[in-house]
Amino acid sequence: MEKPVHFAxxxxxxxxxxxxxxxxxxHAAAQRGLYEIRGLGAKRRVPHFDDLLFLGASLSRYPLEGYREKCTTQTLLGTRFASKPVALxxxxxxxxxxxxxxxxxxxEALGRAATAAGTSTTTGDGGMTQEERRSSKTLVYQCLPSRYGFNPDDVRRADAIExxxxxxxxxxGGGMLLGQKVNPRVAAMRTLPAGVDQRSASRHPDWTGPDDLAIKIQELREITDWEKPxxxxxxxxRTFNDVKLAVHAGADVVVIDGMQGGTAATQTCFIENVGIPTLAAVRQAVDALEDLNMKGxxxxxxxxxxxTxxxxxxxxxxxxxxxxxxxxxxxxxxxxxxTYFKDGALHPAAAEYAALNTAPGYCHHCHTGKxxxxxxxxxxxxxxRLQPEEGARRVRNYLKTLNIELTTIARACGKQNVHHLEPEDLVALTVEAAAMARVPLAGTSWIPGLANV
Structure with missing residues (x-):
């Protein structure tokens, strides 16, 4: 007897x-008995900035006129204790x-681009390269749990320490750098053997809590004569508590990195399931600063x-x-x-993507070194396939475009300074985004989780 259509x-x-x-x-786990490692960031859909809209000026707000009225973008970082804050x-x-x-x-390309755009770039695990320092007007030097390549002389040469x-x-979790990317120069800077997988520590070796962080910050200030932020x-x-502890420890600047942030290599289960969205973290961080009366x-x-x-x-x-x-x-x-740019011309890269069993737009094989x-x-x-001059040109153009878009929106909201943008300029498209960002759901005055005013 033939099955009913709905069963089919x-x-x-x-x-x-x-x-x-x-x-x-x-199936893959059963076959290999290993977790997946990949690069870049989370692929799952989470509430994000796409779920917010700006309320442009109309009768109740007065917009700035196009390109004839200036909108300031200057930014000063590290004004709390540093005698030489970072001006961008x-x-x-x-x-x-x-x-x-x-x-x-x-x-090197990132240093050149940041310098051309009037902003800063940042080192990373493994230390500071000479090319990076030479090409960067403003360079932030990271102090990470692994301490790979960490050098007090480079701390002094930096413009800020992170x-x-x-x-x-x-x-x-800690970082990963697989052996195929550990060439002799990388290995020498990290004082580790070449060609061997490297795992970075998940916590700093010389502290166990925020009190020890305060001691480390004090050490860094003494090394730099209190000049560097x-x-x-x-x-x-736990953003609210973490920001408070960082401020109590003496931070000039707090950096909050949401779960959509990228990585060169880590476990997929980590990328997709640990942390909270950036949208949720921003307001918690601001709440912490305001609670301590340290906003600004x-x-x-x-x-x-x-x-964007x-x-x-x-x-x-x-x-x-x-x-x-x-x-x-x-x-x-x-x-x-x-495509990639080499010898003054564009060349197709499809074959190399295919060799990695992927395609342009889908690749996350940063960890392979290929x-x-x-x-x-x-x-x-x-x-x-990426020369510093061409890379710098592309990144500078990208940063320039972002800044133009930023000022375009700020002008439309009637702001003469991008730092005057405020939550009142925003509405949310979803209940989740409204609750996280604490702005009204579009077309209403309702902010989920807060009493109606």
Whole structure:
């Protein structure tokens, strides 16, 4: 007897709990007995800046006139204790990414781009390269749990120091650099053997809590004669408490990295399941600063999924003083592009992507060192696919575009300074985003979780 039509349809219905992606994961785990390692950031959908909209000026607000009325973007970071705070032309900075994860050419390109755009770039695990310091007008030097390549002389040569407690893509976890990316130069800077997988520690070796962080900050201030701002970077988890502790420890600047932040290599289960969205973290961080009456004295940098000028504007409106961008910068360099630039011409990269069993737009194989466009590699041949001059040009253009978009939105909201953007300029498209950002649901005065006023 023929089955009813609705039964036939059910035979092709995908399970919500065991969809094809989950089944593939289980099959792979059963076959290999190993977890997946990959690069970049979370792929799952979480509430994000896309879920917010600006309320442009109309009768109740007066907009600025196009390009004839200026909108200021100057940004000052580290004003609390440092005698030489960091002065930037734009509130958009380049996040910390290591030499090892990235090639030496890329680190130089980022320094050149940041200098041209009037902003800062940041080192990363493994220390400071000479190319990076030479090309960067303003360079932030990271002090990480691994202490790979950490050098007091480089601390003095930096313009600011960032003490990294955690990273948005893997808060509570350490870094990874697989052996195929540990060439002799990388190994020498980290004082480790070449060609061997390297795992970075998940916590600093010389402290167990915030009191020890205060001691470390004091040491760094003494090394730099109290000149350089001290940033403290945390992955977004218990953000309210973490920001308070960082401020109590003496931070000049707090960096909050949401779960959409990227990484060169870590476990997929970590990337997708640990941490909270950037959108949720921003307001918690601002609450902590306001609770301590330190808003304006301690600056807040937000990172994790910042891609466009609109994202920057929304982060500033929610209370950030600046943003830091990692993955977006890599994309600007050519990450996931179907071509690479070499010898004055564009060349197709499809074959190299295919060799990694992926395609442009889908690649997350930063950990392999086989980057088809020469961004996340230590292979001498692949590295030549991204020259510092061309990389710097592309990143500078990207940062310039973001800044133009930022000021365009600020003008439309009637602001003469991008730092005057405020939560009142925003509404949310979803209940979740409204609750996290604490702005009204569009078309209403309702902020979920707060009493109606």
């Amino acid at each position: 349809r059910l035979q092709q219905e995908e399970s919500q709990g065991y969809d094809r992606k989950t089944i593939d994961y289980i 032309d734009i509130p958009i900075t380049i996040a910390g990414m290591s030499f090892g994860a990235l090639s030496a050419n890329v680190k 003490v990294v407690i955690g990273q948005g893509a893997k808060p509570g 001290i940033y403290v970077k945390v992955g977004a988890t 004295q301690v600056q807040l940098i937000v990172s994790g999924g910042i891609r 000028g609109a994202d920057v504007a929304k982060a500033l409106a929610l209370g950030a003083d600046a943003v830091a961008i990692g993955q977006g910068v890599l994309m600007a360099l050519g990450c996931n592009s179907d 980057c088809p466009v020469g961004v996340t590699t230590q292979d001498a041949g692949l590295e030549q």
